[in-house]
Amino acid sequence: MLMRQSFVRTKYGSAAAEMFEARASSALKTTLTLARQRDEWVDFGLFIEATELVDSLFGRGNLALAWEVGRFAAEHNVAFWRSLVMRVVSPTVVLAIAGSLWNHHYDTGTLDTERVSDSVRVRINDFLWPHRTHCMSIGGWIERTLELGRPKTVSVREVSCRTRGGDVCEFALAWG
Helix, strand or coil: CHHHHHHHHHHHCHHHHHHHHHHCCHHHHHHHHHHCCCCCCCCHHHHHHHHHHHHHHHCCCCCHHHHHHHHHHHHHCHHHHHHHHCCCCCHHHHHHHHHHHHHHCCCCCEEEEEEECCEEEEEEECCCCCCHHHHHHHHHHHHHHHHCCCCCCEEEEEEECHHHCCCCEEEEEEEC
């Protein structure tokens, strides 16, 4: 949750961060205050609210900024990932590790990786609360995490989304 707040402060300044906090619901304000003091699970609805608030205040309202928030989170959460990712581990292994850590962030669903011909597919399966904002954030996170690793080029393309009628939320990945 603090990552959304940090994104706003870094990209738009302190006044924007204050505006973000002022526009938040009372539940989100409480969560932002408590998140500074504790490292614990955050209600998924508040995660969505915070990301959509960032997009509505500083983006175009089309959730493109949710993707950028995901990229920002990947870059700023690299303490763990950097030692693992940089120059050592293949993107496929990174994605497998991310899938195995999914339940540390969410209490529903899985993040599954599968090689399909010349690309890799990443699917969010059995997630109880599919949300467009969440998919965009995950896509941006995947893209930036892989960019921080060995590949010189990374492509992450959304193939389907449950919120748009798909059976599953899925991304096609390629790198070189």
